[in-house]
Amino acid sequence: MLRIKDLHRPGLNPFSLDLDAGECIAISGPSGAGKTLLLRAIADLDPNQGSVFLGQINREAFTAPEWRRRVGYLASESGWWADGVGAHFPGHEQAGALLPELGLPADALGWRVARLSTGERQRLALARLLLGAPTVMLLDEPTSGLDPDSAAMVEEILSQRLAAGASLLLVTHAAEQAGRLAHRRLRMEAGTVSEDRP
């Protein structure tokens, strides 16, 4: 599905990876190891070298917005550009159906962003990404601010997406979460990724 070859940039040593359809690969490692840089480089948010293919198609063949709609990146800190939550969701009907699965009421679309808790922001940002139905998801600690129940709901949705054929590259500090979701586990240290064998 996603084929990465010698992807590199300052702070990130050449990195190659094959991520299949329906596969989840978890990446862990200390803060500052370059995990976020790696996800950002795949999403093409920072200048980087190397090649990335989606299926048979080179990343360069897509415009950057097209690429990011297919290979969706969720930053650990969410960003909001309007005052109301609803303005961030193009399809309210779809969103209303998805939110309860994340433990949020459908009328959350009428809330003000300024009054959201950390956990609400995190789940809404994930919902926003999932509604675009990306083929590959690059998630940076999607459950770091969530209580165990909410985290379980997020994992459930991610499992469903994987079962439906989406791929997931997951940066997580929670070893149990990696154990539950990931088919393969990688470890990153000082910009270099290696196989993680517990």
Add this chain to the structure above:
Amino acid sequence: MSFISLSPLDIGIAALLLVINAVVSIILRLGLARQMVIAAIRMVVQLLLLGLVLKVLFDLASPLFTSAVGLIMILFAGREVMARQSRNLTGWWAYGLGTTTMLIAGTVVTLFALTTQIRPEPWYEARVALPLLGMILGNTMTGIALGLDRLLTGTARERNTIEARLALGHTMTDAMSGVTRDALRSGLMPIINSMSAIGLVSNPGMTTGQILAGVEPMEAVKYQLLIMFLIAGGTTLGVLGSVLGAGRRLTDTRHRLRLDRMTAADGD
């Protein structure tokens, strides 16, 4: 036309008013006496130089010298724009962007006024061209400085928001639209404010000057109106060019936010 010429003595008497300032500063220990003396001396020297340069230029009546002085004015204005930023674009862009847009906006609007409305003989007459350019530049400079400052600080502050949109597949233009609009508004606000307050609150220097020099009030007002429209046009061109230009520079063809093309804020 009644024109009352001032003697150096008249100016000297007026300068005595500065003594009041100095006394106040000394009594209240404001520590401003030194600064005030330096500022007053600078003002006298700069204005005398201006008078001399203009006199020479008017006598020369050379389009080449006139445009050279115009260019120097623009280069100084560019430096001023750069100095007023708390953040700047990296490299040549810090100076080049504001200066280039002022060069274009100032030249276009001044030439427009010279060739279609004021039409002096010859059209490049320094007596008309340079004061015109000066007034347009002064205001355009303020607009550009404010607009760029707002764009750069806003982009740095809204980094998360902008990148969240990019990550969702929005285009650079959409992602930057909030900060761009803010910056344009901030750059254009002074000219809008001064248009609405002119005549009621502020008394425009040019009208006052012309009336003192013996021009009929309505004639002076007509000139002021013309100048205000020119200033508004120049400011809009300059602010638009520099804010959109800086927006382009802070992004790239792969729709990335390039904060590496911006320097850190002063004091960071």
